[in-house]
Amino acid sequence: MTIPNDIRITEDLIAAHGLKPDEYQRILDLIGREPSFTELGIFSAMWNEHCSYKSSKKWLRTLPTSGPQVIQGPGENAGVVDIGDGDCVVFKMESHNHPSYIEPYQGAATGVGGILRDVFTMGARPVAAMNALRFGEPDHAKTRHLVSGVVAGVGGYGNSFGVPTVGGEVEFDARYNGNCLVNAFAAGLAKTDAIFYSKAEGVGLPVVYLGAKTGRDGVGGATMASAEFDDSIEEKRPTVQVGDPFTEKCLLEACLELMQTGAVIAIQDMGAAGLTCSAVEMGAKGDLGIELDLDCVPVREERMSAYEMMLSESQERMLMVLRPEKEDEAKAIFVKWGLDFAIVGKTTDDLRFRIVHQGEEVANLPIKDLGDEAPEYDRPWMEPGRHAPLPASNVPEVEDYGAALLTLLGSANGASRRWVWEQYDTLIQGNSLQIPGGDAGVIRVDGHETKALAFSSDVTPRYVEADPYEGGKQAVAECWRNLTATGALPLAATDNLNFGNPEKPEIMGQLVKAIEGIGEACAALDMPIVSGNVSLYNETNGVAILPTPTIGGVGLIPDWGKMARIGTFSEGDVLILLGGDGTHLGQSVYLRDVLGEAYGPPPPVDLVIEKRNGEFLRSAISNGQIKACHDISDGGMIVAVAEMCMAAGVGADIDIGDGAVHAALFGEDQARYVVAVGSDLANWLTINAEGAGVPFRILGTAGGNALTAGANLSISLAEMKKAHESWFPDFMAGEFVESADAA
Amino acid sequence: MKAAVILLPGLNRDRDMIAALTKISGTPPVTVWQTDTAIPDVDLVVIPGGFSYGDYLRCGAIAARMPVLDAVRRKAAEGVRVMGVCNGFQILLEAGLLPGALMRNASLHFVCREVKLEVANADTAFTRGYSKGQVIRCPVAHHDGNYFADADTLKRLEDNGQVVFRYAEGTNPNGSMHDIAGIVNEAGNVLGMMPHPENLIEAAHGGDDGRALFESALDLAGVAG
Numbered sequence: 011m012t013i014p015n016d017i018r019i020t021e022d023l024i025a026a027h028g029l030k031p032d033e034y035q036r037i038l039d040l041i042g043r044e045p046s047f048t049e050l051g052i053f054s055a056m057w058n059e060h061c062s063y064k065s066s067k068k069w070l071r072t073l074p075t076s077g078p079q080v081i082q083g084p085g086e087n088a089g090v091v092d093i094g095d096g097d098c099v100v101f102k103m104e105s106h107n108h109p110s111y112i113e114p115y116q117g118a119a120t121g122v123g124g125i126l127r128d129v130f131t132m133g134a135r136p137v138a139a140m141n142a143l144r145f146g147e148p149d150h151a152k153t154r155h156l157v158s159g160v161v162a163g164v165g166g167y168g169n170s171f172g173v174p175t176v177g178g179e180v181e182f183d184a185r186y187n188g189n190c191l192v193n194a195f196a197a198g199l200a201k202t203d204a205i206f207y208s209k210a211e212g213v214g215l216p217v218v219y220l221g222a223k224t225g226r227d228g229v230g231g232a233t234m235a236s237a238e239f240d241d242s243i244e245e246k247r248p249t250v251q252v253g254d255p256f257t258e259k260c261l262l263e264a265c266l267e268l269m270q271t272g273a274v275i276a277i278q279d280m281g282a283a284g285l286t287c288s289a290v291e292m293g294a295k296g297d298l299g300i301e302l303d304l305d306c307v308p309v310r311e312e313r314m315s316a317y318e319m320m321l322s323e324s325q326e327r328m329l330m331v332l333r334p335e336k337e338d339e340a341k342a343i344f345v346k347w348g349l350d351f352a353i354v355g356k357t358t359d360d361l362r363f364r365i366v367h368q369g370e371e372v373a374n375l376p377i378k379d380l381g382d383e384a385p386e387y388d389r390p391w392m393e394p395g396r397h398a399p400l401p402a403s404n405v406p407e408v409e410d411y412g413a414a415l416l417t418l419l420g421s422a423n424g425a426s427r428r429w430v431w432e433q434y435d436t437l438i439q440g441n442s443l444q445i446p447g448g449d450a451g452v453i454r455v456d457g458h459e460t461k462a463l464a465f466s467s468d469v470t471p472r473y474v475e476a477d478p479y480e481g482g483k484q485a486v487a488e489c490w491r492n493l494t495a496t497g498a499l500p501l502a503a504t505d506n507l508n509f510g511n512p513e514k515p516e517i518m519g520q521l522v523k524a525i526e527g528i529g530e531a532c533a534a535l536d537m538p539i540v541s542g543n544v545s546l547y548n549e550t551n552g553v554a555i556l557p558t559p560t561i562g563g564v565g566l567i568p569d570w571g572k573m574a575r576i577g578t579f580s581e582g583d584v585l586i587l588l589g590g591d592g593t594h595l596g597q598s599v600y601l602r603d604v605l606g607e608a609y610g611p612p613p614p615v616d617l618v619i620e621k622r623n624g625e626f627l628r629s630a631i632s633n634g635q636i637k638a639c640h641d642i643s644d645g646g647m648i649v650a651v652a653e654m655c656m657a658a659g660v661g662a663d664i665d666i667g668d669g670a671v672h673a674a675l676f677g678e679d680q681a682r683y684v685v686a687v688g689s690d691l692a693n694w695l696t697i698n699a700e701g702a703g704v705p706f707r708i709l710g711t712a713g714g715n716a717l718t719a720g721a722n723l724s725i726s727l728a729e730m731k732k733a734h735e736s737w738f739p740d741f742m743a744g745e746f747v748e749s750a751d752a753a
Numbered sequence: 754m755k756a757a758v759i760l761l762p763g764l765n766r767d768r769d770m771i772a773a774l775t776k777i778s779g780t781p782p783v784t785v786w787q788t789d790t791a792i793p794d795v796d797l798v799v800i801p802g803g804f805s806y807g808d809y810l811r812c813g814a815i816a817a818r819m820p821v822l823d824a825v826r827r828k829a830a831e832g833v834r835v836m837g838v839c840n841g842f843q844i845l846l847e848a849g850l851l852p853g854a855l856m857r858n859a860s861l862h863f864v865c866r867e868v869k870l871e872v873a874n875a876d877t878a879f880t881r882g883y884s885k886g887q888v889i890r891c892p893v894a895h896h897d898g899n900y901f902a903d904a905d906t907l908k909r910l911e912d913n914g915q916v917v918f919r920y921a922e923g924t925n926p927n928g929s930m931h932d933i934a935g936i937v938n939e940a941g942n943v944l945g946m947m948p949h950p951e952n953l954i955e956a957a958h959g960g961d962d963g964r965a966l967f968e969s970a971l972d973l974a975g976v977a978g
Binding site for chain 2: 162165166169170171172254255256257259260263347348431432433434435436437438439440441443454570
């Protein structure tokens with residue numbers, strides 16, 4: 011019995027594929043006839059927002075993407091950056107927001123799986139992962155369920171695959187109530203002369219299917235990810251894929267082994283829109299046609315139609331163009347690892363994408379046009395409004411600054427994320443030098459005596475909401491700062507742009523201005539964007555998420571013996587503030603979490619000052635003068651010092667200066683750090699800071715077991731630790747009650 | 754002394770283990786694949802950690818039934834030292850080379866953190882480099898490390914001094930009975946432990962408390978008798 015591939019194309023069917031009437035007309039004009047059902051599915055997969063970047067492309071082109079260190083910028087599976095000695099780091103960040111909201115465990119797990127595959131497809135062994143997670147407000151009915159499922163899913167996949175999770179973010183805000191964010195980052199190491207690309211070469215060569223079998227899971231996933239949610243999301247559960255980290259681990263080993271044999275001409279993982287996207291990508295890049303015979307595709311379900319096979323998002327699959335003479339050798343490797351290896355088609359010279367199923371041609375499309383002719387929109391956008399300046403004197407002070415500090419240390423967004431990251435394997439591979447809890451995750455470069463890589467993922471969505479341009483700059487600057495705080499030289503970044511519905515001019519305005527800010531900061535700080543992902547339509551029932559352009563940065567530490575950490579200081583060491591005293595309270599967590607307000611502009615980012623302060627710090631770290639360092643971000647100087655003290659297990663007695671108390675303590679002015687130095691070096695460092703034009707002030711001395719700031723506050727380490735460490739476990743245990751001791 | 758590392762699909766701390774053995778002994782271990790039916794002439798056989806076969810049945814259950822495990826059993830019977838870490842420990846239990854079982858952590862969560870281990874018996878081939886009662890640091894990273902055995906088995910383990918490592922100072926991360934972190938068989942030549950000594954052997958790891966275990970098992974200079 012044959013499997014029916016003919017389904018009548020109706021207006022409803024076209025709309026159900028997320029294609030607008032004018033987009034459908036474009037298809038008719040392009041192929042000169044009505045598409046078959048399979049072809050409609052292929053167009054819908056290639057032309058949705060997720061795969062085509064149709065709303066964002068115009069603006070993404072403005073980002074700086076090159077530099078002497080960049081080997082491969084955006085457009086491949088992942089970006090590639092030179093780290094010297096013939097080694098390179100391959101990395102990317104990608105969202106899995108919609109699937110994770112529908113099915114948190116599998117959604118998050120396959121997000122991790124997808125990004126790992128992007129990295130090892132290029133010939134790199136994954137060496138580090140991060141996850142930027144954003145959830146609704148803690149007391150929203152779904153939040154605990156999502157946190158629990160997403161964290162278990164991230165850990166379940168990454169731990170089993172065997173990559174250390176060295177960093178990330180977890181944030182709560184009511185604006186994510188109906189739409190959580192799961193942004194997964196992975197980085198791998200490869201040799202610069204052994205990087206693999208997706209561009210097919212050579213006519214008549216075998217197209218090989220590798221990995222797991224194809225099922226019906228995830229059919230239509232990419233289209234789903236390009237639509238807003240409403241109350242019927244439960245019905246979308248079947249569009250979420252199911253992950254199998256064991257198969258992925260085997261696929262990693264098999265692919266790396268295969269790549270060493272010289273058999274691989276081109277390779278592409280099957281991610282969004284599976285077989286369709288991967289085959290089109292390989293052919294179109296290589297100016298070749300591709301012919302696939304679906305009867306040869308390994309399947310795990312019966313009677314799958316051509317449409318289902320072409321749109322399946324079953325995980326742990328790859329497509330490859332193979333040197334024919336190496337077929338036996340290649341196959342033996344996959345058999346050894348228990349994986350499927352099937353020749354499913356060939357490259358052709360006619361630039362057609364031809365699909366045959368049960369002996370019948372079910373699709374025959376121009377392969378280049380599928381990508382190149384995808385619609386591209388210059389969507390109308392609205393210049394976001396700006397906030398009037400907010401002097402600190404207009405922000406109320408509080409009676410008890412000690413209580414305010416404890417509130418921040420123990421708040422949903424300020425509390426320790428230990429509960430989360432202890433569920434991730436942070437140590438596997440034996441190269442982890444800094445695990446979560448510091449400014450950046452750091453791993454040493456295997457096989458090199460002194461080199462290490464630092465990773466950080468950052469964005470402050472409330473800043474972006476208040477001022478998309480400054481917020482976009484700040485996301486890059488903070489990432490750069492976190493890398494710098496370990497002593498790393500930031501090399502490049504990946505961006506994961508999460509926004510609402512771009513068809514709304516105010517949302518489009520956020521996207522446009524945030525990209526402008528990101529681009530400006532990346533250019534000024536020499537941190538080009540080498541890969542990325544855009545996730546739009548993050549809205550439920552018309553409410554958009556906070557604009558969240560997550561930046562994942564990578565930096566190089568030449569000698570990890572001199573790297574800085576946040577807590578490596580002791581009694582008698584001197585704490586020095588670099589970058590000036592706090593003055594700015596607009597959009598601060600002091601406003602939000604202590605006063606329960608949100609107003610004013612976010613702190614402006616002066617990129618010249620950012621660079622100057624950071625470069626000074628980096629040179630001091632590389633000279634071995636800095637014992638410990640922490641950047642100043644949410645919660646200002648006092649939260650930074652408190653976190654350092656908790657990490658070191660030693661208190662400090664500091665002087666907050668002559669400015670307004672609340673601004674000095676909690677101001678979130680940018681380009682600032684707290685450093686700890688030996689008392690013998692304090693004067694030397696400040697003289698150098700003065701010479702470099704970097705504002706500095708000696709805060710005080712480490713010692714005792716309390717953090718004291720004159721008469722303003724004095725809190726024991728034990729009290730701070732209790733507030734900081736207990737929120738997350740208490741919340742997840744379900745015993746959380748609204749804190750009554752907020753100032 | 755020569756060492757062999759057993760490789761099974763899904764194990765993922767094999768590279769960590771190979772690196773540790775190489776750095777400590779100066780010689781890379783030989784590797785033995787899942788379908789191999791014999792293990793070369795070595796003095797130490799190690800089954801590293803990970804998720805063999807995805808741990809899709811009980812942890813270690815599929816691995817325990819692979820051909821290479823028969824070879825491990827033969828080596829153990831010959832008195833060759835055999836050591837299983839994490840998934841390796843689970844496999845040795847499933848293979849019947851050690852008594853008891855490892856259940857899901859009491860927290861029901863995967864846990865990766867540093868714990869303290871008390872060396873409960875320093876009189877084994879694996880622990881001679883430590884002193885009895887010594888407390889060392891060691892990381893754990895597992896989902897199923899909650900050691901369980903019936904009362905008789907526990908009594909026998911305790912009476913025979915087969916408990917070699919115990920979680921100390923309140924750091925039991927998984928709910929294991931008697932704080933058991935590692936045990937040996939009656940003959941003392943088979944060790945199973947949940948913590949990862951291979952991840953704490955050098956300055957980059959922030960300490961080298963795990964080193965003495967390998968030095969003992971490999972009879973390296975500096976280890977007493």
